[in-house]
Amino acid sequence: MVNQARYLEIREELKKNDAVLVAVSKTKPVADIRALYELGQRDFGENYVQELLGKQQELPSDIHWHFIGHLQSNKVKYIIPFVHLIHGVDSLKLLLEINKQAGKQGRVVDVLIQVHIAQEETKFGFDETELQQLFQPGKLTELSHIKIRGLMGMASNTEDKTQVIKEFKRLKSLFDTCKSNVPGNDFTYLSMGMSSDYQEALAEGSNMVRIGSLIFGERNYN
Ligand SMILES: *Cc1c(COP(=O)(O)O)cnc(C)c1O
Numbered sequence: 001m002v003n004q005a006r007y008l009e010i011r012e013e014l015k016k017n018d019a020v021l022v023a024v025s026k027t028k029p030v031a032d033i034r035a036l037y038e039l040g041q042r043d044f045g046e047n048y049v050q051e052l053l054g055k056q057q058e059l060p061s062d063i064h065w066h067f068i069g070h071l072q073s074n075k076v077k078y079i080i081p082f083v084h085l086i087h088g089v090d091s092l093k094l095l096l097e098i099n100k101q102a103g104k105q106g107r108v109v110d111v112l113i114q115v116h117i118a119q120e121e122t123k124f125g126f127d128e129t130e131l132q133q134l135f136q137p138g139k140l141t142e143l144s145h146i147k148i149r150g151l152m153g154m155a156s157n158t159e160d161k162t163q164v165i166k167e168f169k170r171l172k173s174l175f176d177t178c179k180s181n182v183p184g185n186d187f188t189y190l191s192m193g194m195s196s197d198y199q200e201a202l203a204e205g206s207n208m209v210r211i212g213s214l215i216f217g218e219r220n221y222n
Contacts (some may be wrong), residue, residue, distance in 0.1 A: 007215045010198075011041075014209065017202045022066045024194070024212030026051065026218045030058050036215070037063065043061045043084070044209050049075040056082055067211055068152075070124050073097040080105050086150040087191050087210070090114040090124035092134065094147065102145035110149045110180060112191055117157040117167040125153065133175060135181045148182065150189030150208075151175045155197055164197050168204035175205075 047069025057091025064084035116125035193209040
């Protein structure tokens with residue numbers, strides 16, 4: 001069930017910080033998304049392609065759909081027609097595939113590069129060296145069907161706030177470096193922070209947070 005009071009509180013908090021709220025609706029029913037939509041929410045985040053396609057068909061077309069999960073190359077083509085921002089671009093291969101499919105469908109798609117900042121090996125993303133290579137001058141110029149809008153990262157899943165803050169600081173610093181290497185003004189978003197750590201993320205310079213369970217309640221994967 002949607003926690004409306006909590007949602008409105010978080011929304012105010014984010015407005016003060018000039019940060020975008022992506023309401024993470026994965027596993028949650030269409031009715032819950034509609035309830036938030038009625039309150040004015042337009043940015044929603046989903047992790048699974050099949051689920052996203054179903055919801056997108058049922059819900060209003062002015063919703064901004066953020067794909068925040070691990071995206072398989074062979075599924076890219078399905079979301080290209082409507083996706084607003086792909087957060088989890090975690091390999092050059094995936095980036096090239098998004099560019100290719102967007103070209104075929106006549107779109108320029110906004111993406112964020114996912115950076116591996118957590119201690120866990122299981123979290124996807126570019127490491128620092130790969131990131132440097134990606135943003136070498138000239139490297140991205142031939143990718144005319146994507147726009148890299150910034151970086152995304154997930155901190156370690158730990159109670160240790162010092163560790164989480166350290167990881168956010170590192171991502172912010174990588175963001176600043178990349179930003180200075182990217183020509184133009186499109187590189188603007190730093191997507192970091194979720195229910196458990198969004199306040200720390202905001203304090204470290206996040207301007208886009210992905211919040212699910214605080215708004216929609218705990219997820220049940222059964
Ligand atoms: C599920 C998910 C979230 C939201 O998690 P909550 O803890 O429910 O806020 C944020 N980001 C990503 C990448 C996710 O997969």
